[in-house]
Amino acid sequence: AMIAVTAHDLTFIREREVALRKALDEVAEARSELEELNIALEEKVEARTSELEAAVAELGTLLEEVTVLDRMKTEFVALVSHELRAPLTNIRSGVELILNSDAGLTTSVRESLTLVEVETRRLAQFVGTILDLSALEAGRFPLQPHPVHVENIARKVCSKFLEDHGGNRLRLDLPHDLPEVMADEQVLESVFFHLLDNALKYAPEGEIWVKGWVESANVYIAVSDAGPGIPTEEHERVFELFHRVDTSDSREVYGYGLGLPMVQRLLEAMGGGIRI
Numbered sequence: 025a026m027i028a029v030t031a032h033d034l035t036f037i038r039e040r041e042v043a044l045r046k047a048l049d050e051v052a053e054a055r056s057e058l059e060e061l062n063i064a065l066e067e068k069v070e071a072r073t074s075e076l077e078a079a080v081a082e083l084g085t086l087l088e089e090v091t092v093l094d095r096m097k098t099e100f101v102a103l104v105s106h107e108l109r110a111p112l113t114n115i116r117s118g119v120e121l122i123l124n125s126d127a128g129l130t131t132s133v134r135e136s137l138t139l140v141e142v143e144t145r146r147l148a149q150f151v152g153t154i155l156d157l158s159a160l161e162a163g164r165f166p167l168q169p170h171p172v173h174v175e176n177i178a179r180k181v182c183s184k185f186l187e188d189h190g191g192n193r194l195r196l197d198l199p200h201d202l203p204e205v206m207a208d209e210q211v212l213e214s215v216f217f218h219l220l221d222n223a224l225k226y227a228p229e230g231e232i233w234v235k236g237w238v239e240s241a242n243v244y245i246a247v248s249d250a251g252p253g254i255p256t257e258e259h260e261r262v263f264e265l266f267h268r269v270d271t272s273d274s275r276e277v278y279g280y281g282l283g284l285p286m287v288q289r290l291l292e293a294m295g296g297g298i299r300i
Contacts, residue, residue: 099158108151116144145184149217153286156214157265160289167293171204172212174245178234181216190224190232198236198245205243211290218283219247227251259300263288 119141123134159165175198185191205212216234223232230250237244254262258269266281288298 094161106155109148109155112144112148112151116141116148119144146221149221150282152214153218153282157282157286157289160293165293167208167211169206169208169294172207172209173204174198174202174212174236174243175200177209177212178216178245181213181220182234184217185220185224193224193230193232194220195231195233197233202236203238203243207294207296211294215287215290218287222283223247223249223251254300262300263298 119137122129123137123141129137156165175196178196178198182191182194182196185194220232220234227249228251232247232249235246235248254269261267262269262284264281265285267285268281284298291298
């Protein structure tokens with residue numbers, strides 16, 4: 025009986041040894057496979073890292089090139105705009121001199137010269153907008169904020185629009201006790217000009233209202249008209265440079281897509297904002 029038990033124990037031990045060796049072999053094989061996977065993974069990571077470093081370097085080069093091109097574009101636009109300002113001023117001054125003189129002008133000639141004056145003023149405003157945008161992008165736009173009366177600025181800008189060119193459709197609803205705001209007076213005039221000019225262009229009929237009120241210690245100004253309106257999906261895009269809601273060649277009203285982007289940038293530069 026003792027021999028049988030001993031033989032049985034030895035058999036059990038051998039089976040355990042075989043199972044253990046098999047388990048150790050499997051662990052060794054798994055470890056080998058894991059090491060191979062780690063090596064392969066490291067190679068892939070290294071290759072991917074090299075690709076990313078190359079892509080980053082390429083993007084850095086492209087960014088430098090774009091920055092240079094953007095600066096060249098800004099300088100070119102500013103130069104062209106500056107060169108246009110002087111002749112426009114001369115043309116406008118000459119037309120005003122003729123209109124103010126007793127030159128015996130016929131009604132049709134006077135109307136034509138008045139139109140030239142109006143359009144010259146509009147083009148000069150456009151050139152000024154280009155220069156201001158260039159200065160804003162370059163971080164060289166001078167601001168001189170001080171307390172100003174919004175109502176006075178609005179009335180001053182409204183007076184620039186001639187009666188026979190839509191000025192008679194402008195309406196102001198600004199409380200006399202509207203508090204002063206900290207703003208650059210010239211910049212605020214430019215903001216009102218662009219907003220009213222847009223309203224007159226895109227709403228050829230009906231009254232255009234400029235309303236103001238105070239809410240949560242902030243002064244709000246709203247310009248509303250009876251025009252076709254702006255689709256909801258365009259409410260953000262209209263503030264992109266050169267974006268036009270109507271891009272068809274047959275449109276009756278031509279513009280440059282600069283008015284609202286300029287207004288947004290000017291207001292943000294003074295700590296304000298705009299929304300549709």
